Amino acid sequence: MAKVQLENVRKVYENGQVAVQGATFEVADGELMVLVGPSGCGKSTLLRMIAGLEDITSGTLRIGDKVVNDVAPKDRDIAMVFQSYALYPHMTVRENLAFGLKLRGHPQAVIDERVRNAAQLLGLSDMLDKLPKAMSGGQRQRVALGRAMVRESAVFLLDEPLSNLDAKLRHSVRTEIAQLHRKLGTTMVYVTHDQVEAMTLGQRIVVLNAGVIQQIDTPMALYERPANLFVAGFLGSPAMNVLRGTLQGDGLRMADGRQIPLSAPQALQGRDVLVGIRPEHLQPAAAGDTVAFEGKVEGIEPVGNEIFVNLTLGEQLLVMRVPPQALPPVGEGLKVALHGAHLHFFDPQTELRL
Structure with missing residues:
Protein backbone atom coordinates (compact mmCIF):
# COMPACT_ATOMS: atom_id res chain seq x y z
CA MET A 1 0.00 0.00 0.00
CA LEU A 235 -24.53 16.52 -4.26
CA GLY A 236 -28.03 15.53 -3.26
CA SER A 237 -31.00 14.16 -5.17
CA PRO A 238 -33.31 15.95 -5.67
CA ALA A 239 -30.96 18.91 -5.86
CA MET A 240 -30.87 21.72 -3.30
CA ASN A 241 -33.53 24.41 -3.73
CA VAL A 242 -32.14 27.92 -4.20
CA LEU A 243 -34.00 31.18 -3.48
CA ARG A 244 -32.61 34.56 -4.56
CA GLY A 245 -33.39 37.77 -2.72
CA THR A 246 -32.39 40.35 -0.09
CA LEU A 247 -32.33 39.65 3.64
CA GLN A 248 -34.52 42.23 5.36
CA GLY A 249 -35.77 42.08 8.92
CA ASP A 250 -37.01 38.57 9.63
CA GLY A 251 -37.09 37.23 6.11
CA LEU A 252 -35.98 37.10 2.49
CA ARG A 253 -37.52 39.62 0.09
CA MET A 254 -37.61 38.16 -3.41
CA ALA A 255 -37.59 40.09 -6.68
CA ASP A 256 -41.35 39.72 -7.11
CA GLY A 257 -41.91 41.32 -3.69
CA ARG A 258 -42.72 38.12 -1.85
CA GLN A 259 -41.42 37.92 1.71
CA ILE A 260 -40.25 34.50 2.90
CA PRO A 261 -39.96 34.32 6.68
CA LEU A 262 -36.64 32.83 7.74
CA SER A 263 -33.91 33.39 10.30
CA ALA A 264 -30.48 34.53 9.08
CA PRO A 265 -27.24 35.65 10.75
CA GLN A 266 -27.33 39.32 11.75
CA ALA A 267 -24.13 39.97 9.75
CA LEU A 268 -26.00 39.15 6.52
CA GLN A 269 -28.88 41.59 7.07
CA GLY A 270 -29.37 43.89 4.08
CA ARG A 271 -27.33 41.67 1.75
CA ASP A 272 -28.39 40.12 -1.54
CA VAL A 273 -28.03 36.38 -1.07
CA LEU A 274 -28.80 32.97 -2.48
CA VAL A 275 -30.51 30.80 0.12
CA GLY A 276 -30.09 27.03 -0.26
CA ILE A 277 -32.65 24.63 1.23
CA ARG A 278 -32.43 20.85 0.95
CA PRO A 279 -35.74 19.23 -0.10
CA GLU A 280 -35.97 17.36 3.22
CA HIS A 281 -35.81 20.66 5.12
CA LEU A 282 -39.08 21.83 3.59
CA GLN A 283 -42.09 20.23 5.27
CA PRO A 284 -45.85 20.79 5.36
CA ALA A 285 -46.43 23.35 8.10
CA ALA A 286 -47.94 22.20 11.37
CA ALA A 287 -50.43 24.32 13.31
CA GLY A 288 -47.76 26.02 15.42
CA ASP A 289 -45.24 26.76 12.64
CA THR A 290 -44.67 30.49 12.28
CA VAL A 291 -41.77 30.33 9.80
CA ALA A 292 -43.82 29.23 6.80
CA PHE A 293 -44.95 30.35 3.36
CA GLU A 294 -47.71 29.44 0.92
CA GLY A 295 -46.76 27.40 -2.13
CA LYS A 296 -48.78 25.80 -4.91
CA VAL A 297 -48.64 22.05 -5.51
CA GLU A 298 -47.66 21.39 -9.13
CA GLY A 299 -46.90 17.68 -8.95
CA ILE A 300 -46.68 14.77 -6.52
CA GLU A 301 -44.21 11.93 -7.12
CA PRO A 302 -44.60 8.94 -4.76
CA VAL A 303 -41.48 6.75 -4.82
CA GLY A 304 -42.40 4.23 -2.14
CA ASN A 305 -40.82 5.24 1.15
CA GLU A 306 -41.08 8.98 0.42
CA ILE A 307 -42.84 11.55 -1.74
CA PHE A 308 -41.34 14.34 -3.84
CA VAL A 309 -43.65 17.35 -3.95
CA ASN A 310 -43.08 19.87 -6.74
CA LEU A 311 -44.13 23.36 -5.67
CA THR A 312 -44.19 26.82 -7.17
CA LEU A 313 -43.69 30.02 -5.24
CA GLY A 314 -44.59 32.60 -7.85
CA GLU A 315 -42.08 31.83 -10.63
CA GLN A 316 -39.79 29.89 -8.27
CA LEU A 317 -39.77 26.10 -8.52
CA LEU A 318 -39.15 24.08 -5.34
CA VAL A 319 -38.97 20.39 -4.46
CA MET A 320 -39.97 19.05 -1.06
CA ARG A 321 -39.13 15.53 0.22
CA VAL A 322 -41.63 14.15 2.74
CA PRO A 323 -42.66 10.78 4.22
CA PRO A 324 -45.79 9.19 2.69
CA GLN A 325 -48.79 11.26 3.80
CA ALA A 326 -51.98 12.90 2.60
CA LEU A 327 -51.32 16.06 0.59
CA PRO A 328 -53.49 18.66 -1.19
CA PRO A 329 -54.26 17.77 -4.82
CA VAL A 330 -52.29 19.29 -7.69
CA GLY A 331 -53.19 22.92 -8.25
CA GLU A 332 -54.03 23.71 -4.63
CA GLY A 333 -52.04 25.67 -2.05
CA LEU A 334 -49.85 24.16 0.63
CA LYS A 335 -48.38 25.94 3.62
CA VAL A 336 -44.71 25.01 3.85
CA ALA A 337 -42.42 25.31 6.88
CA LEU A 338 -38.69 26.09 6.63
CA HIS A 339 -36.23 24.36 8.95
CA GLY A 340 -34.13 27.44 9.69
CA ALA A 341 -31.21 25.57 11.27
CA HIS A 342 -30.45 23.93 7.91
CA LEU A 343 -30.33 26.97 5.62
CA HIS A 344 -27.27 27.65 3.45
CA PHE A 345 -26.30 31.20 2.39
CA PHE A 346 -24.23 31.93 -0.73
CA ASP A 347 -22.91 35.09 -2.34
CA PRO A 348 -24.86 35.69 -5.61
CA GLN A 349 -21.74 36.95 -7.44
CA THR A 350 -19.03 34.49 -6.35
CA GLU A 351 -21.47 31.69 -5.40
CA LEU A 352 -19.23 30.98 -2.39
CA ARG A 353 -20.66 30.04 0.99
CA LEU A 354 -21.24 32.99 3.32
Missing part, protein backbone atom coordinates in the same frame (compact mmCIF):
# COMPACT_ATOMS: atom_id res chain seq x y z
CA ALA A 2 1.07 3.60 -0.50
CA LYS A 3 -0.21 7.15 -0.30
CA VAL A 4 -0.73 9.24 -3.44
CA GLN A 5 0.24 12.92 -3.42
CA LEU A 6 -0.55 15.52 -6.07
CA GLU A 7 1.03 18.96 -5.88
CA ASN A 8 -0.36 21.55 -8.29
CA VAL A 9 -0.82 18.95 -11.03
CA ARG A 10 -1.99 20.49 -14.34
CA LYS A 11 -2.97 19.04 -17.70
CA VAL A 12 -3.03 21.32 -20.72
CA TYR A 13 -3.53 19.87 -24.20
CA GLU A 14 -1.71 21.10 -27.31
CA ASN A 15 -4.76 23.09 -28.39
CA GLY A 16 -4.57 25.07 -25.14
CA GLN A 17 -7.49 23.35 -23.44
CA VAL A 18 -6.94 23.11 -19.68
CA ALA A 19 -8.27 19.74 -18.54
CA VAL A 20 -7.01 19.89 -14.94
CA GLN A 21 -6.08 23.13 -13.20
CA GLY A 22 -3.62 22.88 -10.30
CA ALA A 23 -4.89 19.76 -8.47
CA THR A 24 -3.41 19.42 -4.97
CA PHE A 25 -4.50 16.70 -2.56
CA GLU A 26 -3.28 13.54 -0.81
CA VAL A 27 -4.85 10.09 -0.76
CA ALA A 28 -3.79 8.52 2.52
CA ASP A 29 -2.34 5.02 2.73
CA GLY A 30 -5.32 2.65 2.70
CA GLU A 31 -7.91 5.35 1.94
CA LEU A 32 -10.72 5.09 -0.62
CA MET A 33 -10.87 8.51 -2.29
CA VAL A 34 -13.56 9.30 -4.85
CA LEU A 35 -13.19 11.85 -7.67
CA VAL A 36 -16.64 13.07 -8.70
CA GLY A 37 -18.04 15.66 -11.05
CA PRO A 38 -20.03 16.08 -14.27
CA SER A 39 -18.86 14.75 -17.63
CA GLY A 40 -15.83 16.64 -18.93
CA CYS A 41 -14.77 17.98 -15.53
CA GLY A 42 -11.31 16.38 -15.67
CA LYS A 43 -11.76 13.51 -13.20
CA SER A 44 -10.82 10.70 -15.63
CA THR A 45 -7.90 12.76 -16.96
CA LEU A 46 -6.68 13.14 -13.39
CA LEU A 47 -6.94 9.39 -12.82
CA ARG A 48 -5.11 8.67 -16.08
CA MET A 49 -2.28 10.99 -15.01
CA ILE A 50 -1.96 9.03 -11.76
CA ALA A 51 -1.87 5.84 -13.85
CA GLY A 52 0.72 7.26 -16.24
CA LEU A 53 -1.62 7.03 -19.26
CA GLU A 54 -1.61 10.84 -19.64
CA ASP A 55 1.45 13.07 -19.41
CA ILE A 56 1.51 15.68 -16.64
CA THR A 57 1.99 19.21 -18.00
CA SER A 58 3.30 20.55 -14.70
CA GLY A 59 3.25 19.77 -11.00
CA THR A 60 4.44 16.78 -9.01
CA LEU A 61 2.90 13.33 -8.54
CA ARG A 62 4.17 10.95 -5.85
CA ILE A 63 3.17 7.36 -5.18
CA GLY A 64 4.59 6.39 -1.83
CA ASP A 65 7.58 8.70 -1.45
CA LYS A 66 8.65 8.40 -5.09
CA VAL A 67 8.08 11.08 -7.73
CA VAL A 68 6.55 9.21 -10.68
CA ASN A 69 5.94 11.98 -13.25
CA ASP A 70 8.22 10.25 -15.75
CA VAL A 71 7.82 6.66 -14.57
CA ALA A 72 6.19 4.21 -17.01
CA PRO A 73 2.72 2.89 -16.02
CA LYS A 74 4.02 -0.66 -15.57
CA ASP A 75 6.57 0.56 -13.03
CA ARG A 76 4.16 2.61 -10.85
CA ASP A 77 2.86 -0.36 -8.82
CA ILE A 78 -0.74 0.46 -9.68
CA ALA A 79 -3.66 -1.68 -10.87
CA MET A 80 -6.47 -0.17 -12.94
CA VAL A 81 -10.10 -1.25 -13.40
CA PHE A 82 -11.89 0.18 -16.45
CA GLN A 83 -15.61 0.64 -17.06
CA SER A 84 -15.41 -1.66 -20.10
CA TYR A 85 -14.03 -4.60 -18.01
CA ALA A 86 -11.30 -5.13 -20.69
CA LEU A 87 -11.38 -8.92 -20.29
CA TYR A 88 -9.88 -11.25 -22.87
CA PRO A 89 -12.96 -12.92 -24.43
CA HIS A 90 -11.11 -16.11 -25.47
CA MET A 91 -9.71 -16.71 -21.97
CA THR A 92 -11.47 -18.30 -19.01
CA VAL A 93 -11.87 -16.43 -15.73
CA ARG A 94 -8.86 -18.31 -14.36
CA GLU A 95 -6.75 -17.33 -17.37
CA ASN A 96 -7.88 -13.71 -17.22
CA LEU A 97 -6.95 -13.48 -13.55
CA ALA A 98 -3.56 -15.14 -14.10
CA PHE A 99 -2.51 -13.44 -17.33
CA GLY A 100 -0.84 -10.36 -15.88
CA LEU A 101 1.04 -12.42 -13.31
CA LYS A 102 2.35 -14.76 -16.01
CA LEU A 103 3.62 -11.79 -18.02
CA ARG A 104 5.57 -10.65 -14.96
CA GLY A 105 7.15 -14.07 -14.56
CA HIS A 106 5.64 -15.08 -11.22
CA PRO A 107 6.05 -18.76 -10.25
CA GLN A 108 3.03 -20.93 -11.03
CA ALA A 109 2.47 -21.73 -7.35
CA VAL A 110 2.21 -18.00 -6.53
CA ILE A 111 -0.15 -17.45 -9.45
CA ASP A 112 -2.42 -20.33 -8.40
CA GLU A 113 -2.57 -19.12 -4.80
CA ARG A 114 -3.38 -15.51 -5.72
CA VAL A 115 -6.02 -16.55 -8.24
CA ARG A 116 -7.61 -18.92 -5.71
CA ASN A 117 -7.67 -16.25 -2.98
CA ALA A 118 -9.13 -13.56 -5.26
CA ALA A 119 -11.79 -15.93 -6.63
CA GLN A 120 -12.82 -16.93 -3.13
CA LEU A 121 -13.01 -13.33 -1.91
CA LEU A 122 -15.09 -12.25 -4.92
CA GLY A 123 -17.37 -15.30 -5.11
CA LEU A 124 -15.87 -16.49 -8.40
CA SER A 125 -14.60 -19.92 -7.31
CA ASP A 126 -17.35 -21.75 -9.22
CA MET A 127 -16.78 -19.68 -12.37
CA LEU A 128 -13.05 -20.07 -12.93
CA ASP A 129 -13.53 -22.18 -16.07
CA LYS A 130 -16.18 -19.94 -17.64
CA LEU A 131 -15.60 -17.57 -20.54
CA PRO A 132 -16.65 -13.90 -20.06
CA LYS A 133 -19.48 -14.25 -22.61
CA ALA A 134 -21.16 -16.79 -20.29
CA MET A 135 -21.24 -14.32 -17.38
CA SER A 136 -23.41 -11.38 -16.34
CA GLY A 137 -22.15 -7.80 -16.32
CA GLY A 138 -21.76 -7.84 -12.55
CA GLN A 139 -19.77 -11.08 -12.67
CA ARG A 140 -17.49 -9.70 -15.40
CA GLN A 141 -16.83 -6.61 -13.30
CA ARG A 142 -15.88 -8.83 -10.39
CA VAL A 143 -13.38 -10.60 -12.67
CA ALA A 144 -11.95 -7.20 -13.61
CA LEU A 145 -11.62 -6.38 -9.90
CA GLY A 146 -10.01 -9.76 -9.27
CA ARG A 147 -7.47 -9.18 -12.02
CA ALA A 148 -6.44 -5.99 -10.22
CA MET A 149 -6.40 -7.76 -6.84
CA VAL A 150 -4.03 -10.56 -7.82
CA ARG A 151 -1.35 -8.03 -8.74
CA GLU A 152 -1.25 -6.92 -5.08
CA SER A 153 -0.40 -3.40 -6.21
CA ALA A 154 0.11 -0.46 -3.88
CA VAL A 155 -2.74 1.57 -5.43
CA PHE A 156 -5.99 0.60 -7.15
CA LEU A 157 -7.43 3.03 -9.73
CA LEU A 158 -11.07 2.53 -10.73
CA ASP A 159 -12.46 4.50 -13.69
CA GLU A 160 -16.29 4.49 -13.58
CA PRO A 161 -16.35 0.70 -13.10
CA LEU A 162 -20.13 0.49 -12.61
CA SER A 163 -21.36 2.70 -15.44
CA ASN A 164 -22.21 -0.26 -17.71
CA LEU A 165 -24.36 -2.00 -15.10
CA ASP A 166 -28.08 -1.62 -14.45
CA ALA A 167 -29.31 -0.01 -11.22
CA LYS A 168 -29.70 -3.27 -9.25
CA LEU A 169 -26.27 -4.56 -10.25
CA ARG A 170 -24.67 -1.19 -9.54
CA HIS A 171 -25.90 -1.39 -5.96
CA SER A 172 -24.66 -4.94 -5.39
CA VAL A 173 -21.23 -4.42 -7.01
CA ARG A 174 -20.85 -1.09 -5.16
CA THR A 175 -21.40 -2.98 -1.92
CA GLU A 176 -18.83 -5.58 -2.99
CA ILE A 177 -16.25 -2.88 -3.73
CA ALA A 178 -16.80 -1.32 -0.29
CA GLN A 179 -16.43 -4.72 1.38
CA LEU A 180 -13.36 -5.47 -0.71
CA HIS A 181 -11.71 -2.24 0.38
CA ARG A 182 -12.43 -2.97 4.05
CA LYS A 183 -10.91 -6.45 3.73
CA LEU A 184 -7.83 -5.45 1.74
CA GLY A 185 -7.17 -1.98 3.16
CA THR A 186 -5.72 -0.99 -0.21
CA THR A 187 -5.31 2.62 -1.32
CA MET A 188 -8.05 3.24 -3.91
CA VAL A 189 -8.85 6.19 -6.17
CA TYR A 190 -12.33 5.83 -7.66
CA VAL A 191 -13.77 8.00 -10.45
CA THR A 192 -17.51 8.43 -10.98
CA HIS A 193 -20.05 10.98 -12.20
CA ASP A 194 -22.68 9.37 -9.94
CA GLN A 195 -23.06 11.28 -6.68
CA VAL A 196 -24.73 8.29 -4.97
CA GLU A 197 -21.64 6.16 -5.68
CA ALA A 198 -19.44 8.98 -4.41
CA MET A 199 -21.41 9.47 -1.20
CA THR A 200 -21.71 5.77 -0.35
CA LEU A 201 -18.18 4.64 -1.27
CA GLY A 202 -15.83 7.53 -0.56
CA GLN A 203 -14.13 8.00 2.79
CA ARG A 204 -13.36 11.41 1.31
CA ILE A 205 -14.54 12.98 -1.93
CA VAL A 206 -12.84 15.37 -4.36
CA VAL A 207 -15.51 17.40 -6.19
CA LEU A 208 -14.36 18.76 -9.57
CA ASN A 209 -15.91 21.13 -12.08
CA ALA A 210 -14.31 22.40 -15.30
CA GLY A 211 -10.91 21.04 -14.26
CA VAL A 212 -10.91 22.85 -10.90
CA ILE A 213 -11.21 21.20 -7.47
CA GLN A 214 -14.26 22.72 -5.74
CA GLN A 215 -14.02 21.02 -2.37
CA ILE A 216 -12.44 18.00 -0.63
CA ASP A 217 -14.08 16.51 2.45
CA THR A 218 -16.00 13.57 3.89
CA PRO A 219 -19.36 12.78 2.25
CA MET A 220 -21.54 14.20 5.03
CA ALA A 221 -19.38 17.29 5.51
CA LEU A 222 -19.81 18.07 1.79
CA TYR A 223 -23.55 17.55 2.03
CA GLU A 224 -24.06 19.52 5.22
CA ARG A 225 -21.61 22.36 4.56
CA PRO A 226 -20.93 22.79 0.82
CA ALA A 227 -18.22 25.35 0.03
CA ASN A 228 -20.08 26.82 -2.93
CA LEU A 229 -23.27 26.65 -4.94
CA PHE A 230 -21.89 24.08 -7.40
CA VAL A 231 -21.11 21.55 -4.65
CA ALA A 232 -24.46 22.28 -3.00
CA GLY A 233 -26.34 21.59 -6.22
CA PHE A 234 -24.28 18.63 -7.42
